[in-house]
Amino acid sequence: MYDDILVPTDGSESSMAAVDQATAIAEGRATTVHFLHVIDVGTEMSAGASGSIAPQLTETLEEEAESALDDAANRAEEAGISYDRNTREGSPHEVIEAYVAERDIDLVVMGASGRSGLKERLLGSTSDRVIRTVDTSVLLARP
Template sequence: MYDTILVPTDGSDASAAAVEHAVDIAHTRDATVHLLHVVDVGTEMSSAASGQIAQQVSETLEQQADDALDDAVSRAEDAGVDYERVILEGNPDTAIVDYAEDNAVDLVVMGATGRAGLTEKLLGSTTDRVMRSTKIPVLLIRE
């Protein structure tokens, strides 16, 4: 039933809990888990000027993506679960939905809250937008 599971992670406690659940499900179903981090370059980079500042912001975002995925990969490896490690750039909810549809994902596992800022509070969460934008089942995990 669940051969391909997608778990987007931003390194937050909520996404770590989602990774744990996704890995557990993948382990029991002999499924592959896709560990995804989306770098929201448009929003993050628009606040930076240019030149050296933009370079520093880009490096920081890349490091955050690596840190979030390193932890998720470690959990998958410890459980003996097959995984794909993916970093994308773009709008997080759109990138998650597009990736899920392009990769025949059977289940998306997401944390209930993540690294939300003022924009997220005003416009709604990435999780909420993903749930409303796909027909793929979304499992919501609370910390």
């Protein structure tokens, strides 16, 4: 039914629930699950990163991305499913929308809430934005 499933992951409890849902859907099928971590360039900007702090912040964000993707990949390997892992920079909902279009994704499985703060809640969550902008089905997972 689904050839390609996208799971945006930030390592949060909610996004790991999405990993579990996607692997359950893909298990025993010829489905590839795409794990995507978006390094929010707005995080770097809003933190006022400059000078010697910028490389340290970038390194921390890259380590968080690798950790989240490692966790997702481990779960996929345990389930015996085909997967790939990607890290991109940008605004999360825009990167997710572009990835869906580029890879002809059949289903997006994402956490209902992630690591966003008050600002994000006031503006609308990444999940809300993705639901409104992608041309494919979106499954929201809760822990």
